[in-house]
Amino acid sequence: EVQLVESGGGLVQPGGSLRLSCTASGFTFRTYWMNWVRQAPGKGLEWVANINQDGSDKTFVDSVKGRFTMSRDNAKNSLYLQMNSLRAEDTAIYYCVRDLSGGSCHWGQGILVTVSS
Amino acid sequence: QSVLTQPPSASGTPGQRVTISCSGSSSNIGRGTVNWYQQVPGTAPKLLIYRDSQRPSGVPDRFSGSKSGPSASLAISGLQSEDEADYYCAAWDASLNRYVFGTGTKVTVL
Numbered sequence: 001e002v003q004l005v006e007s008g009g010g011l012v013q014p015g016g017s018l019r020l021s022c023t024a025s026g027f028t029f030r031t032y033w034m035n036w037v038r039q040a041p042g043k044g045l046e047w048v049a050n051i052n053q054d055g056s057d058k059t060f061v062d063s064v065k066g067r068f069t070m071s072r073d074n075a076k077n078s079l080y081l082q083m084n085s086l087r088a089e090d091t092a093i094y095y096c097v098r099d100l101s102g103g104s105c106h107w108g109q110g111i112l113v114t115v116s117s
Numbered sequence: 118q119s120v121l122t123q124p125p126s127a128s129g130t131p132g133q134r135v136t137i138s139c140s141g142s143s144s145n146i147g148r149g150t151v152n153w154y155q156q157v158p159g160t161a162p163k164l165l166i167y168r169d170s171q172r173p174s175g176v177p178d179r180f181s182g183s184k185s186g187p188s189a190s191l192a193i194s195g196l197q198s199e200d201e202a203d204y205y206c207a208a209w210d211a212s213l214n215r216y217v218f219g220t221g222t223k224v225t226v227l
Contacts, residue, residue: 045154
């Protein structure tokens, strides 16, 4: 069974940092593009970033460029999102997603990040 | 801010057919393929349609997708109570160089 489990969320003050992790199981992690998608409370879905199979190609939405970085460890079947200089508008549920634009798309259950003083 | 426009709501009685539109442009829907996602309140989204009209295994054939130029549509035939959810279209935008989601449509079964 394909599973994506996010962790590392929580409450952080504005300007602070947080590192999200996504642990994959049930499939060959190293063969898939991976994504982070977020959803602010009561709002729609927003794509945040993606990374290719070996981690050499990454793309970010403009609003997080220079603040967020993304990486993966294929040996550990893990995906990461390092979030720095967090703002109130980064408050959202963050989803780890496999193959977002393809037929093998699978979503994690999501993890809540709250940026507030 | 979203570049893909959907109606905010749609509704129907059990058994009816409901259609949701998704309007984009030549840099996204008109250039590539469209996916549709279903999100039941309080849960993570799940893939409903990929590559404009393909259904993943396990998705009932009541759900169908189509595309014409810069627009796409999702149809739900034989509407059921469990279809109450939010539905999002999405596509890669070559001009913005990012994946874009539609504004979302809340489907209510009356």
